[in-house]
Amino acid sequence: MQQKITPTIAASSTVTLPEYLEKTYWWAYTHPNAVRVFERQWLVNLILWGNFSKLRDLALDEMGPEIQGNVLQVACVYGNFTHHLIRRLGPRAHLNVIDVAPVQITNLHAKLGLQNQVSIFQQDSTALQFSDASQDTVVVFFLLHEQPAEVRRKTIAEAMRVTKPGGKIVFVDYHRPKATSPFRYLMIPILTTLEPFAMDLWNGQIADWLPADCQKLDLNKQTYFGGLYQKVVIQR
Ligand SMILES: C[S@@+](CC[C@H](N)C(=O)[O-])C[C@H]1O[C@@H](n2cnc3c(N)ncnc32)[C@H](O)[C@@H]1O
Numbered sequence: 001m002q003q004k005i006t007p008t009i010a011a012s013s014t015v016t017l018p019e020y021l022e023k024t025y026w027w028a029y030t031h032p033n034a035v036r037v038f039e040r041q042w043l044v045n046l047i048l049w050g051n052f053s054k055l056r057d058l059a060l061d062e063m064g065p066e067i068q069g070n071v072l073q074v075a076c077v078y079g080n081f082t083h084h085l086i087r088r089l090g091p092r093a094h095l096n097v098i099d100v101a102p103v104q105i106t107n108l109h110a111k112l113g114l115q116n117q118v119s120i121f122q123q124d125s126t127a128l129q130f131s132d133a134s135q136d137t138v139v140v141f142f143l144l145h146e147q148p149a150e151v152r153r154k155t156i157a158e159a160m161r162v163t164k165p166g167g168k169i170v171f172v173d174y175h176r177p178k179a180t181s182p183f184r185y186l187m188i189p190i191l192t193t194l195e196p197f198a199m200d201l202w203n204g205q206i207a208d209w210l211p212a213d214c215q216k217l218d219l220n221k222q223t224y225f226g227g228l229y230q231k232v233v234i235q236r
Helices: 019-024 026-030 032-038 041-047 052-061 081-087 102-112 149-162 183-194 199-203
Strands: 008-010 070-074 094-099 118-122 135-141 163-174 218-224 229-235
Touching (some): 026 032, 026 102, 032 102, 052 081, 052 135, 052 218, 052 229, 070 149, 081 094, 102 118, 163 199, 183 199
Parallel strands (some): 070 135, 094 118
Antiparallel strands (some): 163 229, 218 229
């Protein structure tokens, strides 16, 4: 039996909080009260209109029932996303989770408790400290809509860079709903007020922000819940 050890935590003094995170999302991610408020499964599920588990499992199913190799989760997620990912890790797989906010790193450590096969790093998604082609799978769950366009572009480029040839990058995020969906109208005031960069995901395609050398890769996009959410899977 493998010995259970505490997840590896690596804090970095060279990583600074991005301006957009402090200015726009302090209430959700960087303020010490943010975790106390948002770290509730029912609340994150409500924010996604009851779709949290479905979207989590859609992302995880892309990695397979038993996940092999090195997996990178780009940014922490409130709720049980990481727990479910860990449950699927094969005996020799390893999960790396990065987040730029120390509060989130501390929270994830507290949430996961004693675990093996997991390392947690304070890193910026725009400057990942992993070698080229070092990860078999990279998952980016509801991060892109929170980032300004240039930051988003760099996050995608970094996710592509660290993925091995043949590996998968899985994005789950917002998307423009169909005209028949009430959420097409309901979400506009919510997103424009609270999440000013999110409408980019309605008005553009993740494919548009791929680096030039990745434009021809195999990309599969599917939408859910009347089009409000999308999953984009790219084979490197
Ligand atoms: C994955 S996103 C949103 C996930 C989802 N809304 C949820 O319920 O948590 C939230 C995380 O992204 C992190 N984040 C934002 N910008 C980042 C960046 N440039 N690099 C790494 N992490 C970042 C935030 O600190 C936060 O923990």
